[in-house]
Amino acid sequence: MSETLKKTPFYSKHEMLHAKMVEFAGFLMPVMYSSIREEHLAVRSNAGLFDISHMGEFYVEGSDAESFLNYLTTNDVTTLKENQAQYSAMCYPYGGIVDDLVIYRFQKDKYMMVVNAGNIQKDFEWIKKNLYGKVSVKNVSDKIALLALQGPKSFSILKKLVTFNPESLNFYHFCEERVAEIPMIISRTGYTGELGFEFYHHPDQSERLWDALMEAGKEYDIKPAGLGARDTLRLEMTYCLYGNDINENTNPLEAGLGWITKLEKPSFIGKESLMKIKEAKPARKIVGFILRERGIPRHGYPVYYEGKEVGIVTSGTHSPSLNEPIGLAYIRRDLAKVGTIIEIGIRNKNVKGEIVKTPFVTSKPY
Helix, strand or coil: CCCCCEECCCHHHHHHCCCEEEEECCEEEEEECCCHHHHHHHHHHCCEEEECCCCEEEEEECCCHHHHHHHHECCCHHHCCCCEEEEEEEECCCCCEEEEEEEEEEECCEEEEEECHHHHHHHHHHHHHHCCCCCEEEECHHHCEEEEEECCCHHHHHHCCCCCCHHHCCCCEEEEEEECCEEEEEECCCCCCCCEEEEEECHHHHHHHHHHHHHHCHHHCCEEECHHHHHHHHHHCCCCCECCCECCCCCCCCCCCHHHCCCCCCCCCCHHHHHHHHHHCCCEEEEEEEECCCCCCCCCCEEEECCEEEEEEEEEEEECCCCEEEEEEEEEHHHCCCCCEEEEEECCEEEEEEEECCCCCCCCCC
16 A cells, blocks of 8 residues: 555554555545444444544634635525534535535634545635635644544443533534543534534544543443445435535535525525526436345446436445445436336346435434
């Protein structure tokens, strides 16, 4: 593997656990420790610990920070209260997605943006290009390490390491507290559909934090979990993955992200194009499907209806929770109805599938 790849502060832990490491967004990351299935089911039933230090963090500060972020992103930043987080996206003027992200509000003139690992440099350049007013933007990605505890036993595990009640922290909120005496930002956003927390901390404290959480979670059968389980968990929840389900050639309306696209806002980048798309109605729509025959759907596979190509698969896997092959696909809008029988082209064979209601599993993050 290339020597130029970055290593997270948890790298020695992954090595010690004999994790299978892969290149991801310029980082050496664990794809799995035991098996994707075992780690996935641990998160659904107990708890899993994810190294997500590859994610990017930007501080946005200044008296015009709120109005700037409101112009930069699709969601309504003005509705955010202190210590609240918001899922959002940045769009190009033509409506394509720059990235999906989470905004954290500390106070009216101080925010943090959390962006996808593969888009850090691109996002930072885009933000700087559109900067206006009294605002400073700082890329602090290398100064912040990030660990995620996910699963129904998360509350019980964290309770052992903090002096406050973790249940007092609401979904999509955050606080500045200590875990095992380590100062950090603790948030509750998640990417698995389960209860959980994210820990933003100084990289010097990463190994100590990992050990404390693994020790506290021992009685709850906590497992380290890699990118493989993170992907299958988010797909069961139909959470979009940038580069797979959304990119610069997709818009939020066709991607099922209309709920974070506030067209009633006075102005934001991409608004005019998105309003035209909404008026004309998107030509395609993202849907979830289950294969009714053997096979695994993968990114890029064609979708057929009555012999005609009508769409493309964006994500697919064998769902550990359902024990069935599931996937997401963009499909012609008039066919994007629950119950529609489609076919996925897998290795020169068309495999029958059915569009189903999503998410594939019941969400329990609250």
